[in-house]
Amino acid sequence: MSSAPPLRKRRKEARPSELLAAALELFVEKGFAATRLEDVASRAGVAKGTLYLYYENKEALFKAVIQEGVIPVIVENEAIAAQHRGSNFDLMQILLANWWTKIGQTAYAGIPKLMVAEARNFPDLARFYYQNVINRGRALVGSALLRGMESGEFRKMDVETTIDVVIAPILMLLIWRYSMNCCENSEVHPETYLQIHMDLLRHGLRGTEKETRV
Amino acid sequence: MSSAPPLRKRRKEARPSELLAAALELFVEKGFAATRLEDVASRAGVAKGTLYLYYENKEALFKAVIQEGVIPVIVENEAIAAQHRGSNFDLMQILLANWWTKIGQTAYAGIPKLMVAEARNFPDLARFYYQNVINRGRALVGSALLRGMESGEFRKMDVETTIDVVIAPILMLLIWRYSMNCCENSEVHPETYLQIHMDLLRHGLRGTEKETRV
Amino acid sequence: MSSAPPLRKRRKEARPSELLAAALELFVEKGFAATRLEDVASRAGVAKGTLYLYYENKEALFKAVIQEGVIPVIVENEAIAAQHRGSNFDLMQILLANWWTKIGQTAYAGIPKLMVAEARNFPDLARFYYQNVINRGRALVGSALLRGMESGEFRKMDVETTIDVVIAPILMLLIWRYSMNCCENSEVHPETYLQIHMDLLRHGLRGTEKETRV
Amino acid sequence: MSSAPPLRKRRKEARPSELLAAALELFVEKGFAATRLEDVASRAGVAKGTLYLYYENKEALFKAVIQEGVIPVIVENEAIAAQHRGSNFDLMQILLANWWTKIGQTAYAGIPKLMVAEARNFPDLARFYYQNVINRGRALVGSALLRGMESGEFRKMDVETTIDVVIAPILMLLIWRYSMNCCENSEVHPETYLQIHMDLLRHGLRGTEKETRV
DNA sequence: TATGAATGAGTATTCATTCAT
DNA sequence: AATGAATGAATACTCATTCAT
Numbered sequence: 008m009s010s011a012p013p014l015r016k017r018r019k020e021a022r023p024s025e026l027l028a029a030a031l032e033l034f035v036e037k038g039f040a041a042t043r044l045e046d047v048a049s050r051a052g053v054a055k056g057t058l059y060l061y062y063e064n065k066e067a068l069f070k071a072v073i074q075e076g077v078i079p080v081i082v083e084n085e086a087i088a089a090q091h092r093g094s095n096f097d098l099m100q101i102l103l104a105n106w107w108t109k110i111g112q113t114a115y116a117g118i119p120k121l122m123v124a125e126a127r128n129f130p131d132l133a134r135f136y137y138q139n140v141i142n143r144g145r146a147l148v149g150s151a152l153l154r155g156m157e158s159g160e161f162r163k164m165d166v167e168t169t170i171d172v173v174i175a176p177i178l179m180l181l182i183w184r185y186s187m188n189c190c191e192n193s194e195v196h197p198e199t200y201l202q203i204h205m206d207l208l209r210h211g212l213r214g215t216e217k218e219t220r221v
Numbered sequence: 222m223s224s225a226p227p228l229r230k231r232r233k234e235a236r237p238s239e240l241l242a243a244a245l246e247l248f249v250e251k252g253f254a255a256t257r258l259e260d261v262a263s264r265a266g267v268a269k270g271t272l273y274l275y276y277e278n279k280e281a282l283f284k285a286v287i288q289e290g291v292i293p294v295i296v297e298n299e300a301i302a303a304q305h306r307g308s309n310f311d312l313m314q315i316l317l318a319n320w321w322t323k324i325g326q327t328a329y330a331g332i333p334k335l336m337v338a339e340a341r342n343f344p345d346l347a348r349f350y351y352q353n354v355i356n357r358g359r360a361l362v363g364s365a366l367l368r369g370m371e372s373g374e375f376r377k378m379d380v381e382t383t384i385d386v387v388i389a390p391i392l393m394l395l396i397w398r399y400s401m402n403c404c405e406n407s408e409v410h411p412e413t414y415l416q417i418h419m420d421l422l423r424h425g426l427r428g429t430e431k432e433t434r435v
Numbered sequence: 436m437s438s439a440p441p442l443r444k445r446r447k448e449a450r451p452s453e454l455l456a457a458a459l460e461l462f463v464e465k466g467f468a469a470t471r472l473e474d475v476a477s478r479a480g481v482a483k484g485t486l487y488l489y490y491e492n493k494e495a496l497f498k499a500v501i502q503e504g505v506i507p508v509i510v511e512n513e514a515i516a517a518q519h520r521g522s523n524f525d526l527m528q529i530l531l532a533n534w535w536t537k538i539g540q541t542a543y544a545g546i547p548k549l550m551v552a553e554a555r556n557f558p559d560l561a562r563f564y565y566q567n568v569i570n571r572g573r574a575l576v577g578s579a580l581l582r583g584m585e586s587g588e589f590r591k592m593d594v595e596t597t598i599d600v601v602i603a604p605i606l607m608l609l610i611w612r613y614s615m616n617c618c619e620n621s622e623v624h625p626e627t628y629l630q631i632h633m634d635l636l637r638h639g640l641r642g643t644e645k646e647t648r649v
Numbered sequence: 650m651s652s653a654p655p656l657r658k659r660r661k662e663a664r665p666s667e668l669l670a671a672a673l674e675l676f677v678e679k680g681f682a683a684t685r686l687e688d689v690a691s692r693a694g695v696a697k698g699t700l701y702l703y704y705e706n707k708e709a710l711f712k713a714v715i716q717e718g719v720i721p722v723i724v725e726n727e728a729i730a731a732q733h734r735g736s737n738f739d740l741m742q743i744l745l746a747n748w749w750t751k752i753g754q755t756a757y758a759g760i761p762k763l764m765v766a767e768a769r770n771f772p773d774l775a776r777f778y779y780q781n782v783i784n785r786g787r788a789l790v791g792s793a794l795l796r797g798m799e800s801g802e803f804r805k806m807d808v809e810t811t812i813d814v815v816i817a818p819i820l821m822l823l824i825w826r827y828s829m830n831c832c833e834n835s836e837v838h839p840e841t842y843l844q845i846h847m848d849l850l851r852h853g854l855r856g857t858e859k860e861t862r863v
Numbered sequence: 864t865a866t867g868a869a870t871g872a873g874t875a876t877t878c879a880t881t882c883a884t
Numbered sequence: 885a886a887t888g889a890a891t892g893a894a895t896a897c898t899c900a901t902t903c904a905t
Contacts (some may be wrong), residue, residue, distance in 0.1 A: 141401070
């Protein structure tokens with residue numbers, strides 16, 4: 008009780024992240040449409056109306072979840088990529104590792120499945136996510152692939168399409184976990200999965216020796 | 222049995238599949254929750270109440286859609302695999318081609334996204350789908366991979382996990398198409414995509430020359 | 436039970452007017468915004484959802500009330516005016532008498548006050564009412580005034596403004612009854628009120644003898 | 650007491666009228682129910698909670714607005730009438746002119762419509778308004794009419810009812826302005842309107858020459 | 864069989880009011 | 885006195901399901 012800020016204030020500052028955490032959990036668990044804001048509020052320990060003091064509506068809440076949770080990782084990865092020198096395949100591994108740590112192993116891991124499931128019904132959200140997450144993520148992979156192809160580290164392929172093929176298993180890993188996990192034997196070991204994916208890619212993307220020499 | 226059966230009877234017998242077709246389209250387009258049974262009925266040319274003569278409720282209709290949808294193609298592919306001799310990579314290409322023709326290019330293409338989106342809400346349906354579609358699909362890929370590894374055509378890897386990595390981009394192609402397609406530049410060219418996927422796999426799975434010789 | 440139409444059908448045909456009557460009562464009693472559709476429905480003896488089978492939403496219900504109740508009287512009066520020959524003051528008396536019988540002495544009498552009270556908050560409704568009721572009512576009075584001025588029956592005055600002055604006491608009579616009626620001694624005797632209004636108008640509008648002769 | 654009192658104190662004492670002014674504007678603009686107390690507070694430059702230090706609740710605020718609004722003008726007109734000698738029609742014109750200046754051309758002009766719209770919901774307020782404003786206003790007009798009839802300046806008519814007929818267009822002018830003004834061509838020119846009203850009255854009320862002589 | 868009229872549970876959002884600071 | 889964070893009651897509208905015809 009010495010010099011702590013008043014309780015009211017302390018709570019006010021903590022509210023947004025408490026609300027975002029509760030919203031993330033419920034969105035991931037039940038989907039966007041099926042999540043009741045009253046449940047979000049009560050999980051965060053406040054009343055329904057309080058939520059509206061911080062977020063204008065359900066969509067704004069969702070966007071905030073994405074904004075706070077996912078975009079920072081994209082930004083981090085953009086910085087990593089900008090500084091990186093050397094093997095482009097190594098870069099992709101580093102980006103993946105960071106993404107896995109910050110997203111794949113956290114509560115945010117449920118977001119890709121959430122987006123896939125709700126995109127059609129909430130085009131605004133889909134567009135927001137597409138522009139702020141997907142597009143930027145694709146750009147990261149794309150530039151690594153492009154530079155690798157130019158340097159001879161990778162074979163020459165259609166870059167835009169290759170991006171999607173490269174990303175797909177990574178997304179699918181999470182989508183799987185948050186959809187079909189009901190079925191017992193569907194337990195994938197993520198680290199093994201990612202390792203095999205990258206292993207296949209290493210061989211699959213590799214330029215011919217001739218090209219590499221050049 | 223000379224001419225076609227009387228119209229009314231034909232109609233009556235055709236009802237279930239007409240309803241399923243209408244339901245598939247709408248479920249795929251809007252998702253389960255957002256699909257109105259009235260719309261399903263009117264697209265099938267009947268009144269709302271009629272639907273309930275054939276399916277107990279919305280959930281039963283959904284299950285019927287899924288169950289009718291995909292299994293026949295699995296059966297076909299199982300026959301193809303049983304007869305196949307020679308390169309296991311070729312076999313995988315053949316299975317994929319058949320699957321693409323029968324599923325990927327038809328209205329059933331929307332089912333994977335639908336299952337992913339709704340699995341959590343319909344655990345027993347998810348289990349059904351898992352056992353009858355996913356497991357059998359995985360088994361097909363798995364035996365091709367296994368035989369390929371044994372023959373030296375493929376490198377040795379953890380088979381179960383590799384199955385998932387191999388399948389993931391194929392599923393993701395469809396999931397993508399039925400979720401994020403709202404966003405302009407997300408136009409993937411499926412044939413190119415699949416070709417690159419198989420191309421990466423060909424190189425990625427290939428056994429070392431040494432092993433192959435053995 | 437001889438040849439009566441089935442109960443269901445009979446009720447279906449009666450619904451709209453039952454709903455409109457209930458809506459009129461409640462709108463007039465509580466105002467548009469404060470009227471709960473659930474109350475309208477239950478006063479009409481149906482459930483909330485049933486209302487939506489007949490009227491798309493609250494505003495549509497309101498417009499229907501006006502359409503069914505008020506506009507026909509306007510139409511009648513337009514027909515009366517079209518056929519009328521002779522004194523324009525007499526015409527105004529006839530129009531007023533009809534309006535008083537069909538509106539002023541029925542449940543629709545509450546509508547002017549309703550519109551005045553809610554117009555600002557529901558501009559769509561206001562516009563609808565203005566165009567379909569007020570404008571046409573003003574036109575009726577306006578053409579009587581104009582012809583009367585041309586024939587010398589009335590003095591020459593600014594017609595558009597005179598219309599409003601002539602109509603005002605008539606509207607105010609109803610507005611008064613549905614607002615300040617709470618106060619005991621505010622009991623106006625409508626027939627006397629209207630008679631005095633017309634009496635004042637008769638003298639007030641009268642052309643000079645000179646003009647009349649012309 | 651030389652200079653103005655300290656700012657803070659002046660502020661405090663000015664609060665109530667600042668709040669009433671803000672409330673009047675908003676009540677008139679949006680109606681009672683649609684006015685948000687937060688908007689009233691912020692227009693008056695205080696926080697929401699502050700409002701409750703001065704007025705117990707929304708209803709109390711509304712009552713205060715009405716009570717402060719109009720009575721002073723009634724008092725003025727009562728004084729004018731008490732002193733007046735000569736033509737009773739002239740007196741009515743003078744009273745109207747004063748009322749128009751002090752009410753019709755100020756923010757108070759919105760009060761009649763406000764009272765009409767809300768009287769049903771606030772019966773005791775309506776009674777207050779009736780007794781303190783309407784009744785006293787009617788009495789002013791009534792005594793002018795009565796004396797005019799006695800002197801032969803006006804025809805003999807039912808005084809109580811004539812009062813209402815005479816007042817109606819004046820009230821309606823303001824009611825109109827604050828309700829249906831949304832609709833384009835409903836632009837009334839107030840001065841013309843009032844002039845025509847008084848003009849009609851002058852002729853309408855006039856006693857027969859015979860009577861006048863007596 | 865087939866219809867479609869009727870039902871009523873379920874939810875995002877607003878805002879008057881309270882009260883800890 | 886003044887603030888503004890927190891509360892929770894209140895309501896339009898949708899749609900799966902039922903059942904009289």
